[in-house]
Amino acid sequence: MDDTSKIIKKAGRYASMSTSVAGVALQLVGEKFLGVSIDRDAHSANLMAVLGKFKGPIMKVAQILATIPNALPPEYAKAFQELQANAPAMGWPFVRRRMKAELGVDxxxxxxxxxxxxxxxxxxxxxxxAQDSDGNWVACKLQYPDMMSAVEAxxxxxxxxxxxxxQYDDSVVMENVHAELADRLxxxxxxRREANVQKLYAQLLKDEAHVHVPNVVGTLSTDRLLTTEWVDGCGVLEFEKAPLEDRNKIALNLFKAWYVPLYKTGIxxxxPHPGNYTVRDDLSINLLDFGCVRIFNPDFVGASIDLYNALKNKDEELAVQSYKTWGFGDLNRETIEILNVWAGFLYGPILDDNIRTIGSSDEGVYGQETAREVHKKLRELRAGLPIPREFVFMDRAALGIGSICIRLQSEVNWYRLFNEMIEGFDVDDVRARQNEILPKYDLV
Ligand SMILES: Nc1ncnc2c1ncn2[C@@H]1O[C@H](COP(=O)(O)OP(=O)(O)O)[C@@H](O)[C@H]1O
Ligand SMILES: [Mg+2]
Structure with a gap:
């Protein structure tokens, strides 16, 4: 039995979705080996139907995959981004039982x-x-039972x-991506860890007047229940038609919320899903959901700045050095050029000393066009390029924030903003800050 039929057989063993996973597999394999071309739209709809049967966690993964270049055929990306990443609601008897399990009979x-x-x-x-016994409004995030096994499955x-x-396309090696997603999930x-990360974030962003991190209510939090101060705000997309000045402020605040922790502390x-932050009346940002936070090795962050300087000064050697530090391993000329295409795209707005939008709003899914081009070139090379783990969330954040700024059509001098932020950056400072602060929040 060849690999493909083994996989299809294995797919069949997953009772609840056997037909659909196997069906989707067959379509892909059919296209590759039998020369049958598949109807992409129908195929993507089928794959969505398969994923639609998954519980909450995998939907989040699907959304993440949709924003990683080459992780999935570009046709899927749009469909995936529209998926609802939420589990079905628990009824009251269920909630009572769960709350009792977390906080006791009382x-x-x-x-x-x-x-x-x-x-x-x-x-x-x-x-x-809910309203706690002191009368404060709080958000109680209560976990569904058996999520551990759901995540494993x-x-x-x-x-x-x-x-x-x-089997269909091996131009990018995805093992690291899976390992990274598995760790984060x-x-x-x-x-409990999320509560610690949230407290850490409150500390990291304490000097940013326009970014708020809700306080954690420790006495009402456990491994499976996270209680935080309730914060009011609107969804960011409600500002699509707001005055330009407002849209610019929101973009600026989002940029700070995402990149101050990164360049100061490597986190x-x-x-950056729009459900994970809200905008207050004064256009400051409530940052929410600290369940998926990546702590980088400071060298990786340093390499991302080296790469920026390399692109700015057309310093080929430094670029290669940065890719190596990122974990791309031995690279040949062609692969370097392909990586430069992707980097040039991602860094484009911060390399341009002008007031501008990140991109045009009618380009479809942000990054997908470049991803397609990169993908095609990699396929031609026939050299499976292993994606380093750190790449996953670094990319995800840039594409997520980028696409929101495009939706808002914010006009900012990203170059200045970025250069101000990295002024005085020093890898050893980041290392020292991590060593000092992470143990305090039990995050080592
Ligand atoms: N402190 C809070 N104040 C107001 N709304 C909140 C707060 N925490 C969570 N929410 C709401 O609950 C939703 C889910 O919470 P979140 O932490 O994002 O869960 P998940 O990690 O499962 O995505 C958020 O999108 C937001 O609408
Ligand atoms: Mg969320």
Missing amino acids: WQSNFIEFPKNATAAASLGQVHK DLNQLKLLLKIYK HEELDY IHGD
Whole structure:
């Protein structure tokens, strides 16, 4: 039995989705080996149907994959981004049982008010807007039961899908991507860790007057329940038609929320989904959801700045050095050129000393066109390029924030903004800050 039929057979073993995963696999394999060309739209709809059966966590993965260049055929990207990354709601008897398990039989004495219905959906559970015994409004994020096994099952399905896809196209090696997503999803199950990260973020952003991190209510938080101060704000897309000045301010604040922690301390919020922040009346940002945060080796962050300088000064040697530090391994001339295309695209706006938008709003999914070009070139080379783990969330953040700034059509001198932010950057300072601060929040 060849690899492909083994995989299809294995797919068949997953009872609930056997037909659809296998079906999707067959289509891809058919295109590759039998020369049958598949109807891309129908295919992408089928794959969505398969993924639609997954629970919360994998939907988040699908969304993330959709924003990583080459992770999936570009046709899927748009469809994936529209997927709802949330688990179905728990009813009141269920919520009561879960709350009792987290805070004890007396759990209701901690609240003046606790609504029976969830106020918002979360990927691994749901959020109730409650009033604590002091009268403060809080967000109680309560995890669904058995999410650990759901995450495991979904990760296995994902591995399978990636394997299937590899049969179809192996120009990019995805093993690291899977490992990275698996690590982040496992961390996301641990709300105690998330509480620590949220406290760390409050510290990292304390001097940014226009970015707010809600306080954690430690007495009402456990491994599976995260209670934080309730913060009011609007969705960012409600500002699409706001005056330019306002849209620019929002872009600026988002940029700070994402990149101050990165260049000061080597940490990035890995999920720039618009559900994970809101905008206050004064246009400052409430930053939410610290379940998927990446702590980088400072050398990796240093290399991202080296690469910036390399592109700015057309310093080929420094660029290659940066890719090496990023973990791209031995690179030949052709691969370097391909990586330069991608880097040139991502860094484009911060290399241009002008007031401008990140890109045009009618370009479709931000980055997909360049991703397609990069992908095609890699295929021609027939050299499977292993994507370094760190790349996943670095890219994800840039594309996520970039695409929101495009939706807003914000006009900013990104070059100045970036250069001000990295002024005085020193890898050893970042290292020292990490060594000092991470143990304080139990994050080593
Ligand atoms: N402190 C808060 N104040 C107001 N709304 C909140 C707060 N925390 C979470 N929410 C709401 O709950 C939703 C889900 O919470 P989030 O932390 O993003 O969960 P998940 O990690 O599962 O995505 C958010 O998109 C937001 O609408
Ligand atoms: Mg969220």
